[in-house]
Amino acid sequence: MTPATDPLANHLLAALEAADWQRWKPHLEPVNLRRGEILYAAGQPQFHAYFPTSAIISLLQVTEAGGSTGFAIAGHEGVVGISLLLGSDTATSGGSVLIAGQGFRMPALALQEEFNRFEAVRQLLLRYAQALITQITQTAVCSRHHTVDQQVCTWLLHCLDRLADNEIVVTHDALASLLGVRRESVTLVVGHLRAAGLIRCRRGCIEVLDRASLERRSCECHAVVSKEYARLLPRPSRSAPGGSDDGICATQRST
Numbered sequence: 001m002t003p004a005t006d007p008l009a010n011h012l013l014a015a016l017e018a019a020d021w022q023r024w025k026p027h028l029e030p031v032n033l034r035r036g037e038i039l040y041a042a043g044q045p046q047f048h049a050y051f052p053t054s055a056i057i058s059l060l061q062v063t064e065a066g067g068s069t070g071f072a073i074a075g076h077e078g079v080v081g082i083s084l085l086l087g088s089d090t091a092t093s094g095g096s097v098l099i100a101g102q103g104f105r106m107p108a109l110a111l112q113e114e115f116n117r118f119e120a121v122r123q124l125l126l127r128y129a130q131a132l133i134t135q136i137t138q139t140a141v142c143s144r145h146h147t148v149d150q151q152v153c154t155w156l157l158h159c160l161d162r163l164a165d166n167e168i169v170v171t172h173d174a175l176a177s178l179l180g181v182r183r184e185s186v187t188l189v190v191g192h193l194r195a196a197g198l199i200r201c202r203r204g205c206i207e208v209l210d211r212a213s214l215e216r217r218s219c220e221c222h223a224v225v226s227k228e229y230a231r232l233l234p235r236p237s238r239s240a241p242g243g244s245d246d247g248i249c250a251t252q253r254s255t
Contacts, residue, residue, distance in 0.1 A: 003053070003054075003164075004053045004054035004101060004102045004164075005030060005053070005102055006053070007025075007028050007030075007051065007053070007104045009053035009054070009076055010051040010052065010053050010076050010077075010078075010079075010103070010104065011076055011077045011078070011233070012051060012077070012078055012079055012124065012125075012128060012233075013028075013051055013104070015124060015233065015234050015235070016120075016121070016124070017120050020114070020118060020120060020121055023114070024106070024114070027106045027107060027110040027111075028051070028104040028105070028106055029104060029105050029106075030102065030103075030104055031050070031102070031103055031104065031105050032100075032102060033050075033052065033055040033057070033097045033100060033101055033102065033103050034097060034100050035097050035098070035099065035100040035169075035174075036096060036097060037096060037097040038094065038095070038096050039057065039080060039095040039096060039097070040081070040091040040094065040095050041062075041091060041094050042061070042062065042091055042092060042093050042094055043090055043091065044090060044091055045089055045090055045091075046081055046083065046084055046088075046089060046090065046091050046108050047107065047108055048081065048105040048106060048107060048108060049079050049080065049081035049084055049105065049106050049108060049111045050079065050080040050081060050095075050103050050104070050105050051078075051079050051080075051103055051104045051105070051106065052074060052075050052076055052078075052080070052101065052102075052103035052162075053076055053101065053102050053103050053104070054076065054101030054102050054103070054163075054164065055075070055097055055099060055100060055101030055102060055103050056073055056074070056075040056097075056098045056099040056101070056159060056162050056163070057073065057074045057075070057080045057095055057096070057097055057098060058070045058072075058073055058095070058096055058097075058098040058178055059071055059072040059073065059074065059080070059093060059094070059095050059136075060093065060094050060095070060096065060177075060178070061093050061094065062094055067180070068094070068177050068180070069143075069177075069178075069179070069180030070098075070139075070177070070178035070179070070180075071093070071136050071139045071140070072132060072135045072136050072139060073098060073135075073155075073158055073159070073162070073178075074132070075159075075161075075162025075163070076162055077161075077162065077229060077233065078128050078131075078132065079125070079128065080095050081095075081108070081111070082125075082128075082129050082132060084108050084111055084112055084115075085111075085112070085115050085125055085126075085129060089108065098159075098170065098174060098178065099159065099163070099168065099169055099170060100169070124233075124234075127232040127233055128232070128233060130228075130232055131225075131228050131229045131232045131233060134224070134225055134228040134229075135158075135225045135228075135229075138221045138224050138225050139221070141221065142154060142219060142221040143179070143180065146219040146221070148179070148181055148185045148186070148189055149189045149192065149217070150217070150218050150219040150221075151179050151181075151219075152175065152179070152186060152189045152190070152193075153193075153214050153215075153217045153218035153219075153222075154218045154219060154221050154222045155175065155178060155179065156168060156199075156206065156208065156214060157211070157214060157215060157218060157222040158222060158225070160208060160211065161226065166207055166208045166209070166211070167205055167206070167207045167208075168205065168206045168207075168208070169204060169205050170204070170205075170206060171204050172186045172187050172190065190206065193214070193217075196213070197209060197210065197213075198210045198213050198214050198217070199214075
């Protein structure tokens with residue numbers, strides 16, 4: 001079993017207490033998450049919560065005209081479907097796969113029962129919800145006050161935190177949709193980052209060569225969000241074979 005196909009590669013699942021984990025295991029179903037796959041849409045019923053292990057999910061809002069903007073992402077540090085914990089059986093926003101990979105899903109009713117009955121589970125998931133709210137809040141601040149250049153750097157860093165290496169398999173179109181900006185703006189920024197030697201590009205993939213310089217070029221938003229995840233969420237008590245237990249969002253070293 002590779003780390004991505006082990007449920008304990010998801011840090012929330014790995015942080016469960018032993019007794020809780022034994023109850024959860026029978027409910028977890030492995031899923032392959034394909035890029036662009038819609039996991040749920042605003043106003044539609046949510047039948048499952050998703051725990052990514054190697055995939056990254058974009059949480060987004062879609063306008064009546066069809067435009068979309070991402071307000072958060074979730075990867076191996078968390079869960080997708082947080083509105084289930086608030087007593088809602090329908091989604092208030094959309095969720096789609098930004099970067100393909102593996103994960104596990106759990107029936108909505110099973111997750112809600114665990115949340116309602118068991119204090120340790122409830123506290124863990126509420127701490128995750130608070131960290132996610134911080135990411136959403138900081139995204140709103142970033143989109144209002146920071147340049148597209150800074151926003152692209154911040155989102156690349158967010159993605160790196162949730163990947164096993166320095167390669168981000170994402171298109172300019174997907175990044176533009178995530179940020180709610182024109183594709184041409186993203187292409188211009190990517191060109192600047194490549195010319196500066198911070199990244200290397202090939203079709204549909206961005207490889208980060210100098211994370212430290214990318215961090216200096218971004219705004220404060222990535223650091224604010226990362227610190228809050230680290231503050232609120234515990235280190236996993238167990239880890240997948242070959243996986244990292246260095247924190248909720250393990251980061252890569254500059255190459």
